Amino acid sequence: MNAPGEATPRGTGVRSRIRSVFTDAGVTGWMHALDLGDGAEVAVAADTPVSTASVHKLCLAVTVQRFADEGRLDLDEQLESLPGDRTPGPTGLSMLSGPVRMSVRDLLAMALTVSDNAAADLLIDRVGLDAVNDAMRALGLRRTVAVQTMRDLIASIEEDSGGDPARLASDPAVLGRLRVLDPARANRSTPREMTRLLAALWRDEACSAGRARELRAVLGLQVWPHRLASGFPYDDVRVHGKTGTLPTVRNEAGVVEYPDGGRYAVAVFTRSARTAARQPAADAAIGTAARLAVRALRAP
Numbered sequence: 316m317n318a319p320g321e322a323t324p325r326g327t328g329v330r331s332r333i334r335s336v337f338t339d340a341g342v343t344g345w346m347h348a349l350d351l352g353d354g355a356e357v358a359v360a361a362d363t364p365v366s367t368a369s370v371h372k373l374c375l376a377v378t379v380q381r382f383a384d385e386g387r388l389d390l391d392e393q394l395e396s397l398p399g400d401r402t403p404g405p406t407g408l409s410m411l412s413g414p415v416r417m418s419v420r421d422l423l424a425m426a427l428t429v430s431d432n433a434a435a436d437l438l439i440d441r442v443g444l445d446a447v448n449d450a451m452r453a454l455g456l457r458r459t460v461a462v463q464t465m466r467d468l469i470a471s472i473e474e475d476s477g478g479d480p481a482r483l484a485s486d487p488a489v490l491g492r493l494r495v496l497d498p499a500r501a502n503r504s505t506p507r508e509m510t511r512l513l514a515a516l517w518r519d520e521a522c523s524a525g526r527a528r529e530l531r532a533v534l535g536l537q538v539w540p541h542r543l544a545s546g547f548p549y550d551d552v553r554v555h556g557k558t559g560t561l562p563t564v565r566n567e568a569g570v571v572e573y574p575d576g577g578r579y580a581v582a583v584f585t586r587s588a589r590t591a592a593r594q595p596a597a598d599a600a601i602g603t604a605a606r607l608a609v610r611a612l613r614a615p
Contacts, residue, residue: 329611333359333604340600342565342585347506348608351514351570351578357608361507364458364498365584368468368559369430370566371461371502373512375438376530378450379423380522382442390420394437402466407431427557428536432465439464454515459504468495468502472562483562483590490590495561509568509582517570517578531555534569541595542567543581546602547609563587565597571609579612581605 337344337359347361382388396408396415406429408415417425417434419441425434439447444461451459463471475492476482482489494500515521516530534555542565544554556569568582583601587594 329357329607330359333357333607336600336603336607337585340585340587340596341589342587342597342600344583344585344600344604345506346581346583346604346608347510348582348605348612349510349514349580350612351517351580352576355612356510357611358507359604362505364503364505365566366496366498366501366561366564367459367504367509367584368495368502368561368564368566369432369435369465370509370557370559370568370582370584371504372426372430372435373509373557373568374447374451374459374461374504375435375442376423376427376533377454377512377516377521378442378447379419379438380526380530381450382446383419383526384523388419388441390418390423392419393417394419394422394441396433396437402432402436402464403469404430404432404465408433408437423530424533424536427530427533429538430558430560432469436465451512454512454521456504456508456512459508459512461502462500463502471495487590490562493562496564496586506568506582506584510580513568513570513580513582517580531570537569541598542601543569543571543583543605544602545599546604546606547571562592563590565594565601567601571605573613577613579609581608 345360345363345365348357383390393416407425409432422434422437425431447461471494476489516527519527537556539558543556547554551574553572556567559566563586566584571579583604585597587597
């Protein structure tokens with residue numbers, strides 16, 4: 316058995332099957348799956364830079380907990396969200412009409428479980444993007460970089476679409492102008508670095524053990540079952556994850572835990588040729604690719 320962190324490639328055949336899953340779903344896919352026990356891996360273009368979208372909230376969450384470890388932030392500290400200053404979004408505080416005061420701890424839960432943009436930006440404003448990048452570098456993740464808040468991301472989509480985001484679904488030329496889809500100009504990482512971040516969190520290396528345990532529990536409460544979790548529809552298998560969505564982009568990174576103690580970090584990033592807002596085939600491909608990779612890692 317390899318020491319943790321010593322990756323061994325596994326499943327040459329499964330990589331071909333995973334690529335076929337992506338092709339059949341009409342997406343380009345990049346993924347990495349890592350056995351947190353022996354370090355074995357399944358990789359498909361795992362070192363390719365990708366736009367992370369809301370998966371980058373994992374990096375923010377780790378940074379917040381590290382701030383708390385260092386005494387630079389109290390998780391019970393109250394932050395205020397005012398309607399006029401609130402980052403748009405379809406969930407959480409983003410959709411509320413009145414002022415809200417909430418603790419850092421609860422804002423973090425909102426940012427992770429329902430991908431609340433307004434909650435995430437309150438936390439980014441509190442710690443700063445530079446701190447998020449510093450935390451990733453401290454963990455050795457030098458290709459994981461945040462360059463924009465959620466409000467910046469949404470504003471850039473508005474600007475690049477000429478003030479009419481509805482055109483994204485019908486005009487490929489408009490879609491091609493979106494900076495948020497270009498990893499060189501957007502929040503970015505690689506599938507391999509995202510599984511390394513998850514591995515550090517599950518091994519209590521990303522922050523203190525108690526705070527890591529708290530983050531793991533919150534990630535297990537994510538409300539979206541249609542991507543990573545769809546590949547593991549079993550009562551005794553737990554899936555902890557964080558999704559990310561942009562026009563043509565469907566992502567998820569998380570950890571799958573089996574009752575026998577097996578734990579597998581998986582990051583799947585996809586880009587579709589279709590412009591439709593709803594892409595169930597792309598969503599399902601994430602779960603299928605993850606299941607194939609984990610099955611290969613669990614094979615004798």
